[in-house]
Amino acid sequence: MDIGGINPVILIATLMASAVPILMAALGETVVERSGVLNLGVEGMMVVGAQGGFVIAVATGSPVLGFIGGAVAGSILSLIFALLTQVFLANQVATGLALTLFGLGVSSLGGQGYNGVKPPPTGQLLPDFLADVPVVGPILFGHDWMVYFSIAMTAVLWWVLKTTRMGLIIRAVGESHEAAHALGYKVNRIRLMCIAFGGAMAGMGGAYISLVRVPQWVDGITAGAGWIALAIVVFASWKPWRVLIGAYLFGGITVLQLNLQVAGSAIPVEYLSMAPYLITIVVLVIMSAGKRGKANGAPAALGQNFHASR
Amino acid sequence: MLRLEKRPTPSRFWLYATPPVAVVLTMIVGGILFAMMGKNPFEVIRTIFWDPVFGEFAFYLRGQLLVKAGPLILIAIGLALGFRAGIWNIGAEGQYIMGAICGAAVGLAVFPTENRLIFPVMVVAGAFGGWAWAMIPAILKTRFNTNEILVSLMLVYVAETILAKASTGFLKNPEGMGFPGSRNFSSFPAAQNSYIYEPLGLHWGGVAALVTGVLAYILLTRHQAGFQIRLAGQAPRAARFHGVSPARLVVMCMGISGALAGLAGMFEVTGPAGQISIDFNSGYGFTAIIVAFLGRLNPLGIVLAGFLMALTYVGGEMASTNLGLPDAAIQVFQGMLLFFLLAVDVLTNYRFRLSMGAKA
Numbered sequence: 001m002d003i004g005g006i007n008p009v010i011l012i013a014t015l016m017a018s019a020v021p022i023l024m025a026a027l028g029e030t031v032v033e034r035s036g037v038l039n040l041g042v043e044g045m046m047v048v049g050a051q052g053g054f055v056i057a058v059a060t061g062s063p064v065l066g067f068i069g070g071a072v073a074g075s076i077l078s079l080i081f082a083l084l085t086q087v088f089l090a091n092q093v094a095t096g097l098a099l100t101l102f103g104l105g106v107s108s109l110g111g112q113g114y115n116g117v118k119p120p121p122t123g124q125l126l127p128d129f130l131a132d133v134p135v136v137g138p139i140l141f142g143h144d145w146m147v148y149f150s151i152a153m154t155a156v157l158w159w160v161l162k163t164t165r166m167g168l169i170i171r172a173v174g175e176s177h178e179a180a181h182a183l184g185y186k187v188n189r190i191r192l193m194c195i196a197f198g199g200a201m202a203g204m205g206g207a208y209i210s211l212v213r214v215p216q217w218v219d220g221i222t223a224g225a226g227w228i229a230l231a232i233v234v235f236a237s238w239k240p241w242r243v244l245i246g247a248y249l250f251g252g253i254t255v256l257q258l259n260l261q262v263a264g265s266a267i268p269v270e271y272l273s274m275a276p277y278l279i280t281i282v283v284l285v286i287m288s289a290g291k292r293g294k295a296n297g298a299p300a301a302l303g304q305n306f307h308a309s310r
Numbered sequence: 311m312l313r314l315e316k317r318p319t320p321s322r323f324w325l326y327a328t329p330p331v332a333v334v335l336t337m338i339v340g341g342i343l344f345a346m347m348g349k350n351p352f353e354v355i356r357t358i359f360w361d362p363v364f365g366e367f368a369f370y371l372r373g374q375l376l377v378k379a380g381p382l383i384l385i386a387i388g389l390a391l392g393f394r395a396g397i398w399n400i401g402a403e404g405q406y407i408m409g410a411i412c413g414a415a416v417g418l419a420v421f422p423t424e425n426r427l428i429f430p431v432m433v434v435a436g437a438f439g440g441w442a443w444a445m446i447p448a449i450l451k452t453r454f455n456t457n458e459i460l461v462s463l464m465l466v467y468v469a470e471t472i473l474a475k476a477s478t479g480f481l482k483n484p485e486g487m488g489f490p491g492s493r494n495f496s497s498f499p500a501a502q503n504s505y506i507y508e509p510l511g512l513h514w515g516g517v518a519a520l521v522t523g524v525l526a527y528i529l530l531t532r533h534q535a536g537f538q539i540r541l542a543g544q545a546p547r548a549a550r551f552h553g554v555s556p557a558r559l560v561v562m563c564m565g566i567s568g569a570l571a572g573l574a575g576m577f578e579v580t581g582p583a584g585q586i587s588i589d590f591n592s593g594y595g596f597t598a599i600i601v602a603f604l605g606r607l608n609p610l611g612i613v614l615a616g617f618l619m620a621l622t623y624v625g626g627e628m629a630s631t632n633l634g635l636p637d638a639a640i641q642v643f644q645g646m647l648l649f650f651l652l653a654v655d656v657l658t659n660y661r662f663r664l665s666m667g668a669k670a
Contacts (some may be wrong), residue, residue, distance in 0.1 A: 025385075040459065057468075057550045080649065083653075084649065084652055084653055088653045088656040089314070089656055089660065090655060090656065091396055093459070093650065094603060094648075094652055095649075095652050097400060097599055097648075098645060098648040098649055101596060101597075101599075101600070101644065101648065102642065102648075103643070103645075104638075104641065104644065104645075105638050105640075105642035105644070105645050106638075106642055106645075108641065108643055109373030109636060109638035109639055109641075110470070110638075110639035112638070132561065150525075164629075219638075223467075224463075224467050225407060226458060227463050228464075230460060231457075231460045231464070234457060234460070253385065254642045259628030268475070269476055270471045270472070270475040270479075271471075271475075273471055274323065274467070274468045274471045274472075277465070277467045277468050278464075278468060279466040280460070280464050280615075281450070281456075281460075281461050281464050281465075284450075284456045284457060284461060285456050286402060288454050288455045288456045289453075289454040289455070289456075289459070303616075307316065307660075
């Protein structure tokens with residue numbers, strides 16, 4: 001049952017995988033922004049994770065260690081952001097941009113000599129007899145572990161942010177750092193940990209691009225995925241399940257336009273490859289239209305630095 | 311323990327001392343990085359910062375400085391106006407590309423006519439291309455409250471695909487034997503951005519950059535609009551009471567920065583780059599963000615910062631050919647410069663105090 005040369009079952013199965021990088025990065029950024037920090041360096045942390053993860057995976061031959069390496073690399077880079085914004089109270093927008101520029105440079109420096117190298121493969125997690133079940137098999141059982149991990153992380157973060165004490169503290173710091181400080185919470189320390197977590201998630205997302213999606217290392221491999229992740233956080237009104245929906249919608253569009261390119265559609269390739277970016281803009285417009293300030297669910301202290309005067 | 315304490319008023323000393331201190335710190339840490347890569351750090355630093363101005367090939371490289379600094383200054387001044395008002399246009403790279411395409415398209419449309427008016431019309435078209443591309447995030451921001459950071463950045467990727475289409479499709483050189491890229495402007499004198507004074511690397515883009523620097527300085531310090539920009543950035547509430555319309559400010563700042571980026575692109579493509587090709591843009595739109603901050607968002611500071619950043623480009627190329635330093639190392643170096651700048655900047659508004667244990 002192909003529609004215009006595209007099989008919907010395969011489409012859904014591929015979009016779940018293609019959404020993993022932006023889903024992971026957007027989930028991490030959701031936590032960061034919920035704590036009141038706007039880290040625009042997602043692209044930089046992803047590309048450093050992609051490169052770090054790739055190098056570790058090639059060196060050890062283990063993709064799992066590669067993903068851990070990607071998380072560590074992204075986290076280390078995010079700590080530079082944390083140091084500058086939480087200790088030196090630098091402007092978060094400017095520091096985030098700097099992080100992206102720096103990350104792109106560092107990754108291309110560290111990735112030299114890895115062009116054309118093949119990373120160890122990340123296989124399907126569940127046995128073939130499950131994945132071969134018609135229709136539901138490829139969609140539910142045919143994925144590698146990162147796809148399931150990213151969905152699990154969505155559930156975990158939803159649970160943590162909504163029901164746990166830790167989530168309450170993070171949200172309190174993000175809504176009103178003055179009040180949280182008055183209650184005795186270490187605002188900047190909590191934010192620092194959220195930033196490091198966001199870096200680790202972005203790094204793992206980046207590693208998924210270089211280890212599974214592409215899979216090889218080229219400079220600037222993330223190609224704007226980090227910025228799209230930032231847009232998805234806005235689209236999702238800072239809620240984990242909506243981040244998942246946003247990432248899957250976006251993954252769907254990306255896969256669809258790639259499939260259309262392969263299927264030889266009448267639309268020129270260049271215009272198809274613009275589609276993800278244009279659709280992101282349209283979605284941002286729809287989500288922001290008519291809402292001013294806090295009505296769209298943005299944390300009240302988002303982007304503001306906190307300095308305890310005493 | 312060390313403790314930060316807010317200064318009653320920002321320190322004037324650190325306002326001016328921050329950029330030089332950041333440059334020195336970047337040289338030190340960058341030197342360590344180069345040493346770890348097995349290069350002699352002193353030789354690398356000398357190649358980047360000294361040789362282009364005073365070295366053996368300085369007679370040629372000095373000219374290259376203005377060639378690189380021109381577009382950086384033009385773009386950074388526009389960005390700085392917006393940054394001052396809290397309007398974050400970070401898609402200058404896209405506006406730069408669109409300005410180049412529009413400017414070049416006008417010129418190529420009338421090829422091979424020779425007329426004195428062609429180049430001025432192309433300049434206007436270039437500015438218009440950048441302006442129009444910047445109006446998309448500006449109008450989405452004022453109408454729908456959409457985040458201008460994300461929209462302007464998304465449009466960079468869109469502009470890059472249009473550039474690819476232009477150089478392989480609608481602007482491709484019909485006599486180019488099938489190679490991608492447009493006609494070369496060096497064989498089309500009426501549309502060429504030729505050097506006015508070659509030893510200094512001065513072409514119309516350089517003139518535009520220096521003039522814009524002075525004009526922007528006057529705008530910010532002497533003109534009502536400049537006052538509104540500064541007020542909106544420092545005290546948004548006060549600005550509203552003063553009658554500053556946020557929407558008008560967004561349209562104005564985005565428009566100016568877009569037009570300047572478009573101009574830069576147009577001057578680049580008809581001059582040093584020579585033709586529309588898939589990768590004629592060299593990331594100036596992003597580096598200009600560093601230049602804007604390095605120049606303290608002050609037009610005159612930006613002119614100086616533009617030359618310093620041009621030095622890292624020109625010197626970086628030297629270091630890459632002579633010492634085998636990878637290009638990416640220069641990118642890291644530039645990123646570090648912005649980090650140190652932002653970190654040292656804390657001293658403008660805060661000071662470190664040594665606090666003793668139980669003292670209240």
